[in-house]
Amino acid sequence: MTDSVSSKSLRFRKFRKTGEATLDDFEIVTETHADVPDAHLLVRNIFVSCDPTHRIYLTGEESYVPAFETGGKMPTFIIGEVLKSKLEGHKVGEVVCGFGAWEEYSVLGKEAVLGKCSPDVPLQSNMAVQNPVIGLTAWVGTRRICEISKDKNFVVSGAAGAVGSIACQLGISSGAKVVGICGSDEKCAWLKSIGCHEAINYKKGHVEAELRKACPDGYDGYFENVGGEISEAVLRNMKRFGKIALCGFISHYNHGAAGGYNMQEVLFRRLTVRGFICLDHFADAPECFGELQELLRAGKLECRAHVVDGHEGGKGVEACVEGLVALTRGLNTGKVMVKLGEAPAGYKLA
Amino acid sequence: MTDSVSSKSLRFRKFRKTGEATLDDFEIVTETHADVPDAHLLVRNIFVSCDPTHRIYLTGEESYVPAFETGGKMPTFIIGEVLKSKLEGHKVGEVVCGFGAWEEYSVLGKEAVLGKCSPDVPLQSNMAVQNPVIGLTAWVGTRRICEISKDKNFVVSGAAGAVGSIACQLGISSGAKVVGICGSDEKCAWLKSIGCHEAINYKKGHVEAELRKACPDGYDGYFENVGGEISEAVLRNMKRFGKIALCGFISHYNHGAAGGYNMQEVLFRRLTVRGFICLDHFADAPECFGELQELLRAGKLECRAHVVDGHEGGKGVEACVEGLVALTRGLNTGKVMVKLGEAPAGYKLA
Incomplete structure (x- = not known):
């Protein structure tokens, strides 16, 4: 890998109370990550999540969380490959999940890392099961x-x-x-x-x-x-x-x-x-995740994925808006996610 | 007292989904009570209650309780003097409260008797405090x-x-x-x-x-x-x-x-x-009633009464409709009740 990466992200340009999300509601900003701070990871995002909550965030109003400001990133659950690690317990090449944004690369602090993805479970399924949302x-x-x-x-x-x-x-x-x-x-x-x-x-x-x-x-x-x-x-x-x-x-x-x-x-x-x-229920996460993983391995939990391809199609993070629209139109069966890259060796996407 | 009493009651004549209750929604039926069955009381009603729930009953639709039929009485909480007793633990002359109807006299079985009214508490206050509704x-x-x-x-x-x-x-x-x-x-x-x-x-x-x-x-x-x-x-x-x-x-x-x-x-x-x-909460009644009676005796609970007089005015049970209208118009401060008679010796009305 190169020492520094250029990462495109979608930022709130204007807020929208009604109607469907459009690309025009966002601006695309490129930032460069040369290194990561102590106790952080640099992650190449493979999947980023599109959820109903994103339509709420786009209103610009206070909801579960305080209102956003223009220029801010859209927070989301991500799954990605660790490119640099200054966080104990994590090494380059493994796949982690956590709280990033609609962006190509995320820099995650300790609190933002939710867990590791197991090579024996498709990353698409982890997008649903390990995602608290x-x-x-x-x-x-x-x-x-x-x-x-x-x-x-x-x-x-x-x-x-x-x-x-x-x-x-x-x-x-x-x-x-x-x-x-x-x-x-x-x-x-x-x-x-x-x-x-x-x-x-x-x-x-x-x-x-x-x-x-x-x-x-x-x-x-x-x-x-x-x-x-x-x-x-x-x-x-x-x-x-x-x-x-x-x-x-x-x-x-x-x-x-x-x-x-x-x-x-x-x-x-x-x-x-x-x-x-x-x-409000993170205390239940271990019990929940244990039960869901067990069902998944026993073949009793099917997690369908509605994948919007930002990678092969070349759209990149712009495809997140497409994912959000699919969601509010009810075009999806299962979890809506945007694919931004391939899985590293040893992991399976689907 | 006479051996038999004539008792007027209001019966559902037609149901009303919208608009204010009118006397025309009811018919007045007189029945004669010569005696009471075993384990029952014959009670001369002093106060009968008007509550928001009566407006719901008048819709004729299923609500908390099954739908009523025309010809049926309007159930309500009553306070009255015992005229005849075939129920153990109750004697003539005492004042009881329980579930009767918009009627002058009620015949109450054991399950319908909720308690006795204490001579040191105004009967008007009991109308609120002892009334489960x-x-x-x-x-x-x-x-x-x-x-x-x-x-x-x-x-x-x-x-x-x-x-x-x-x-x-x-x-x-x-x-x-x-x-x-x-x-x-x-x-x-x-x-x-x-x-x-x-x-x-x-x-x-x-x-x-x-x-x-x-x-x-x-x-x-x-x-x-x-x-x-x-x-x-x-x-x-x-x-x-x-x-x-x-x-x-x-x-x-x-x-x-x-x-x-x-x-x-x-x-x-x-x-x-x-x-x-x-x-659904009758199991809480003893704790509730204990606390409310205590507050009442300590002067920390004021129960205002909005009394519609069916006694002095001579309207009798017809005044119940007036009470219900006052309630839905918000004319009342405190408990709406219709007075149908005086308190027996030793009890105070207000």
């Missing part, structure tokens, strides 16, 4: 908030997405009856193939009736990813004392507002609705 | 769901109402900073007089800014009685990880729908919103 979010919502276990009825919206599909499989693995809601017949077929009791294509309508047919007794838990009319239909099918894990409202992120719940249903059915984000 | 509801929402204790910031909407005012005083008694939201300057003055840190008249607007001024750090707990714009303003002032006890949505009961919460606020602030009703 995905794996930990799915786990906390399913296990801690909805408290899904054997014999519970569990419904997941955005079920073919990265978080939703892991939530479904966590429910299935614990013996619950799992119903997934998604936006195409192809996604439905996939959800059934991974063990969902039923899969409902919301674009065909009748979600409320389909939910009732699938579990006439109603649902103990709801993993909420989308908001809007789907949520209304789910609310009317919840059991008394049911639990709802509010993960996100992807159907609303391009419209500037999250859907209103009919709170009368929440009251009459004595539901508990809890908003949560993975940042 | 009021006293237990306020207690469960404040203590179990919002978990209000010393140094917490607590906001209550419908704060001058029967439930809201007890919730406020439970918060105050435990050392929390309590802010009440209500609909008139007179109610505000009363809330301040009973110890609220601040009282906000929502009809003057600026609820969101006033809430921020009263507790710039935000609120740990919200006791939700009203819904609508007030709730939106509260949501934007909740602390992270705050708790919301969904008790009711009185601002909506004449309009056929409860307000939609902006769930994005619930998500970003990681709030827990829990719908609850007193029926």
